[in-house]
Amino acid sequence: MDADTGDRIDGPLARLIGVMVLGGFMALLDATIVNVGIGTLARHFHAPLDTIEWTASAYMLTLAAAIPVSGWAVDRYGGRAVWLAGLALFTCGSLLCALAWAPGALIGFRVVQGVGGGLMEPTMLTVLARAAGPRRAGRLMALMSIPMTLGPILGPVAGGLINEYLPWRWMFLVNLPVGAVAIALAVRTVPAAVPDGTERKPFDVLGVLLLSPGSVAVMYGLSQAATAGFGAPRVVAGLVLGAAFLLAYVLHALRASVPPLVDLRLLALRPYAASVAVMTLVGGVLFALLFLVPLYYQQVRGHGVLAAGLLLVPQGAGAFLGMPIAGRLSDRIGARALVPAGGAVVALTTLAYTQAGTGASLLWLGACSAVCGFGLGLIGAPTMASVYRSVPAESTPSATGTLYVLNQIGAALGITVVTLLLQHRVSGGATPAEAFGTAFWWMVAAASVLLLAGFSLPGRPAAASGISSPVADEPERTRADRR
The missing domain is CATH 1.20.1250.20 (MFS general substrate transporter like domains)
Structure with missing residues (x-):
């Protein structure tokens, strides 16, 4: 095989990229669609805006908490199992969000979606980076960057169309056919096995108890600072608490007796x-x-x-x-x-x-x-x-x-x-x-x-x-x- 042929993305790898990009694009698009529809949700549920905004914040914070665990899970259970789990949680969470009867229920179901999204996004990059190898990393990431860039850009368009012409539940129902197709294709396409030579790491319990809450607290503090300013008590509390947890994680990761989560x-x-x-x-x-x-x-x-x-x-x-x-x-x-x-x-x-x-x-x-x-x-x-x-x-x-x-x-x-x-x-x-x-x-x-x-x-x-x-x-x- 010559260098040019060996560096080309085609065949099984091209199919794998297409299948995983479909699921990843769904998650990225959904996040932006919901952000555009915050006002619509507030009017439907007759709820104050600061309550409904938690439909976006809950998803973002849960995503931040789930991301660190995904890498360990891929090494432990294989890419296909983690990818399917993330897809299933995201798709089921979308159905539950469409059936929500109150703001509290909607926020809770967005947490389910957030766990799914937190498992999907890093798993997609991990599986595809391993599949492509360093020689084709640039071409792979060019294809991978397309949904990451287009999702937040096309989301406002899709969100505007849905909010203009369809009931609010379609902000979530639109994910169901895409999720079903992505699951069906992933069962046959995504590699199931953990790569040979990969160490099956024990679960870093202390690491997840420090890193996930630390990431969530920092993200919460930054999101609240956008409206309240960095001097607000809840912002200071979030950033200080998050920094303390993350510093503790750094010390733990450098001295841990088990392989650290990150x-x-x-x-x-x-x-x-x-x-x-x-x-x-x-x-x-x-x-x-x-x-x-x-x-x-x-x-x-x-x-x-x-x-x-x-x-x-x-x-x-x-x-x-x-x-x-x-x-x-x-x-x-x-x-x-x-x-x-x-x-x-x-x-x-x-x-x-x-x-x-x-x-x-x-x-x-x-x-x-x-x-x-x-x-x-x-x-x-x-x-x-x-x-x-x-x-x-x-x-x-x-x-x-x-x-x-x-x-x-x-x-x-x-x-x-x-x-x-x-x-x-x-x-x-x-x-x-x-x-x-x-x-x-x-x-x-x-x-x-x-x-x-x-x-x-x-x-x-x-x-x-x-x-x-x-x-x-x-x-x-x-x-x-x-x-």
Whole structure:
């Protein structure tokens, strides 16, 4: 097999990617649809907004609690079992949410969905990274980044259409056929066995009692800070308690007698530490932009939710074009050459929004959003590929857990910072257009930091890794026996 053929994504691996992306995209899309429908849910249940907002917060916090456990579960029970469990919980939770009779029931059922989502997202990356191997990491992550980017962008459009034309229950019922198809396909496609040589680790009880509550407390504090400010007692309590739990986990992980839930010693690998740091920044920049841009169209330009969602589509289209190109190039030239270029593109195109005011051409802003999305595509896939090139195959689940926890914290922090900036400027007498201009200037600065951080990433990958793909390279008869 020549190098080009060996590096191509086709056959069993292509089918595996398609099946897992279907389930992962469902979870990402649902989270955004529900966020758009908060007002609709408040009106239906005749409940105050601060109560209904917990339908989003409960999902996010449960997701943060479940993510660290998924890596251990994959090593212990195999990718197929954990993936099917996550799909089943998410799909059943969706049905229960559609049948909810009160706000409390809806919030409780969102917790079920959150457990499913927390198992699905890291498992998807772990299984596919192992299947592709380091040689094809860039191309794989280019494909994987598509649902991660398009889900939050298409979610407002889907949410706007559902809230405009369908009963609220369809925000959850839409997941049922997708979940059923994803489960049926996963039974035959997702590898069941734990890879040979993988250590079956004992469950790190103390680790989960420290890491999961710590992650939840930090996420809660950041989410509440977006509206109450960092000085609010509940925000201070959440952040201090979360920091204490996470510090205790760090001490435990470095001295544990059993393999820790998330192995922080991997951060001693400089390429991995740099890649995770950049992905944390990417989480902050991406989700802050996904929050700011549609809000600008609503509060400054007077568009509705659906129109604002449609105006966000060019960013998704740009990312859709940029990610495959970046993935293919990153397998040849590495992340260090691509990520700074992507950061420069994001910074330059975001400048247009700092000057947009109330009268900038929507066509011009849409073109800038498309190019900005292309720049984000140059960042995400190469950085994620460098994560999986930097660690041994047996450490993939632990590396994924760390990546997801920090990426989520980065996303929450990004949204919190821009929200507080907007509130501070408006309370100081600025017009909405001026407030958004200031917030977008901060996004230019964040993208510039991302540009500089990109130079710390690994350069050109080794010409030959010698690590084969357990899905693409094994004989067909062996795959059939394993199923």
